[in-house]
Amino acid sequence: MYEKSIALLNKAVADEMSAVHQYMYFHFHCEDMGYDKLAGLFMRTAIEEMGHIELCAERILFLEGEVEMVASSPVEKIHDVKAMLEKARAMEQGSVRDYNLWANECSANADAGSRKVFESLVADEERHFSNYDLEVDRIEQFGEKYLALQSLGDGAEAAEGED
Numbered sequence: 001m002y003e004k005s006i007a008l009l010n011k012a013v014a015d016e017m018s019a020v021h022q023y024m025y026f027h028f029h030c031e032d033m034g035y036d037k038l039a040g041l042f043m044r045t046a047i048e049e050m051g052h053i054e055l056c057a058e059r060i061l062f063l064e065g066e067v068e069m070v071a072s073s074p075v076e077k078i079h080d081v082k083a084m085l086e087k088a089r090a091m092e093q094g095s096v097r098d099y100n101l102w103a104n105e106c107s108a109n110a111d112a113g114s115r116k117v118f119e120s121l122v123a124d125e126e127r128h129f130s131n132y133d134l135e136v137d138r139i140e141q142f143g144e145k146y147l148a149l150q151s152l153g154d155g156a157e158a159a160e161g162e163d
């Protein structure tokens with residue numbers, strides 16, 4: 001009876017796994033380049049996406065389905081910071097679109113519980129989208145200067161502390 005919901009929840013698990021992999025990849029590279037603030041944003045978002053996998057998995061098990069732990073797409077090896085943020089922003093936009101549609105599908109199949117899961121995911125993905133969108137805006141507004149400030153962040157704060 002809930003096969004359709006289980007399939008949609010597993011699609012979400014697959015997309016969330018791809019997001020965890022992609023954002024952790026961006027995290028490592030931002031940290032390597034000294035962009036600690038962005039590295040932190042990617043890390044925190046990846047952890048939230050992991051929480052989404054858990055929510056979907058719990059619902060799948062409640063519906064007596066099997067959790068398919070397979071990522072939906074391979075990691076894109078993007079090294080340019082602005083391109084990373086644009087990729088992340090597009091991924092969030094896609095999730096918002098899909099989860100809204102899937103919430104409605106679950107509703108149409110008389111599965112309000114799964115609809116609620118997707119609705120709570122939509123709220124988080126909209127927040128993620130707006131975090132990434134803000135960073136893209138800042139880079140467009142301030143360009144290289146903004147990225148340079150990111151790399152100086154910790155050092156400048158540490159120096160202030162010494163005064």
Ligand SMILES: [Fe+2]
Binds near residue numbers: 016049052095124
């Ligand atoms: Fe998510």
Ligand SMILES: [Fe+2]
Binds near residue numbers: 045124128
């Ligand atoms: Fe997200």
